[in-house]
Amino acid sequence: MTKSSAPFREITEATLLPKVVRLGPNLYGAVFSLMKLVPARYILRRALERGELEPGTVIVETTSGTFGLALAMEAALLERELILVSDPIIDARLHRRLSDLGTTVVIVEHPAAEGGYQASRLARLAELRAGLPRTFCPEQYSNPDNPASYRIVAELLRDTLGQVDCVVGPVGSGGSLCGTVRALRAQTPHTRAIGVDTHRSVLFGQPDGPRLLRGLGNSLLPANLDHTVLDEVHWCSAAEAFAMTRWAHRHHALFQGPTSGAALLSARWWAEANPDAVCVVMLPDEGYRYLDTVYDDEWIDGQGIDVTAPLPDKPVEVLHPSSPAGDGWSRYPWQRRGLEAVLAEARA
Template structure:
C-alpha cells in the first residue's frame, strides 16, 4: 500500500515518516480448535500495523477533512473512544501534526489510559453512563462540551463519517492481493467502518461473497435491546450511520465467556490473539469454516492482546465476572428474527434488522445493499 503525503503543508510537529508503518499486514492461517476442530480460516493481523486497524480510518478521516478545509493545520482533534480508535487517532495526530483529545469513560482500562497518554493524547473521562444510550451517549455529551471550549477543534465523528469506511479500501486491496479467492468474510461490527469499507471492493472481486456480521450481546446495532456490555470494541448502544445492514447475510451475537475462551485458545496454540473483537470473530470464522467445508473464510483481528492483559487474560477479572464458571457455548442458538429472543450468549440470526429504521417498519435489504 502506497500512501501519498498530506496535500496540505505539514504543520510543525508532523511526522510523515510514520506513514510507511501503516497497513501491509500479513494473513495468518488459524486452525486452533475453537472449540471444535475446523478446516482453518485466514486472519488479517492488524495488530502488526502501527496504530492498529483503526489507524487506517483515522488517517482517512483526518486527511479528507484537511483537504476540505474542515481541519486546519495544527488544530485539535476531539473524538469519543472505547480505546482502539483512540490509538489510531494518536497515530494520525502524530503523523499529521494535530493534538488529540479523547473522550473515554471510567471503564477504560488503566493500561489503555497510560498508553494513550504515552502517545501524547489528552483524556477526558466520564464517570457515569447516560440513562439512555449508556457510556457512548455520555461520552458524546462530554465531547460536545470539549468542542465548545476548544478553538478550531474538529470532531471526526467516527460513527457517521463516510471517510471512516473509505480508510479500509487499502485493506481490501491487500486482501485481494493476498488471497486467490474468498467465500466468506466475517466482520466485527461497532462503528461499522471496516465492514462497510471492505465489502464493496471484495464483492466486486468475488460477487458471491457471503458476509457475516459479529456483534456483542447487549448491542442495539442489529435490533436487540441495548444492555450494559462487558465487551468493548464491538457493539453499540447507539445506531451508527456507517453500519450498512444490507451487506450482511447473517449476524451472530457473541458473549464475553465465548470471546474469552476463544482468545485464550488462540493465545495458547496459534500465538496470535487479541481482545473481545478478535475472540468473537475467530469463534464465528471457525464455525463458518466447519459449516461450509471447502469454503475460503477470512476475518480481521483488529488488535493484539496487550491492552486486555487485565481483562480477557486475567483470571481474577474473569472469575469476578463469571466468565470462567460458566461453560461457553460451543455452537450458536439460532433465532428467526432479532426480536424473537434476547441474545444472552452466542446466537445466530439470518434475518438482518436495521434497528434504527425498525420502528418505522423498514427492514434492511438482504445481501447486496449499497456500500
C-alpha cells in the same frame, strides 16, 4: 550494503495493513496490530488535504477504545492537539499510553438516561467544540471516510487469496466490515458478510444494556453501519469470546483482543460448514491491553468465567434478533436487509 529503493515510512503506515495467516484448510485471519489505524490515518490525511486540519486546529473525538489510540498516534506525527472524550470504563493501560502520546483525555462520569455513556460523551464533545475556535472531529460513526478507508484491506485480501467467499468481523461503528465487504463485492458480489455483535447492543435490534464484552456492540446506531451489507448476524457472550481468545493464543499463537475471539468463534464454524469456500476473519487488535483482564486468570475467575469449559459447536438460530436465545452464541439470517425491514417482522 545496498540501500533499499523503498521509501521510509512512518510507523502508522508501516503497521497499517494486516498480516494474512492461515488458521484452517479454508480459514484465514486478517491479523491487525491496530485495525483502527486504517480509518484514523485515512480520515486525518484526507482532512489535511482538504485544508480542514491546519496548524492550530484541535482534533476532538469520542472513544473509549483503539480508535482513540490510532488517532493519538497520528496526531503525534501530524503535531496536532488531540482531545478524546471517554468514560470510566476506559482501559487503564490505554489511558496511560494516550497521555504519554500527549492526548488530553476527558472522562464523563455519568451515563445518559438514553444512549448510556456514548450519549453523554457526545454531549460533552459538543460542549468542548463550542468552546474552541477551530476543531476537527473524525466522527468515526458517521464519516463515510471510515468505511471507504478499508478499500486497501479488500485489495490486500484479493491480491493474497484471490476470491474471498466470506468475511467475518466484529461490529462496532460498522466501518471495517461494511467497507471491506463492499469493496470486495465490486468484483465478487456473492461475498458473504457475517457481523458479530454481543448481547444488549442496539446494533441489530436488541435493547441496550450492560456489556462485559467491549470493543464491539453499541448503545447508539452508527450511520456507518449499513445493515444491507450483512448476510448473517451472530451474538457472542463475553465468556465465549474470552475463552476463544485464549484458545487462539494457545493453539495458533495469536495474541489478540476479545473482539478477535468473538469473530473467530463464528468464522471457524462457518468455514467448517463451508469447506469449499474461502473465509476471512477480521482480528482487530493485539492483546497487550488485555493482560490484566482476558489474559489474567485471577480476573477471569473473578468474573465467574471458566475459559477452559467446552465451547458450543454451533450457534443457536433465533427466530428474530429482538428475542435472542439467552446470552449464548446465536445467529440470525439477516439476508442483506435494512434494520427496519427486519424489525418489522416482529411487529407483523
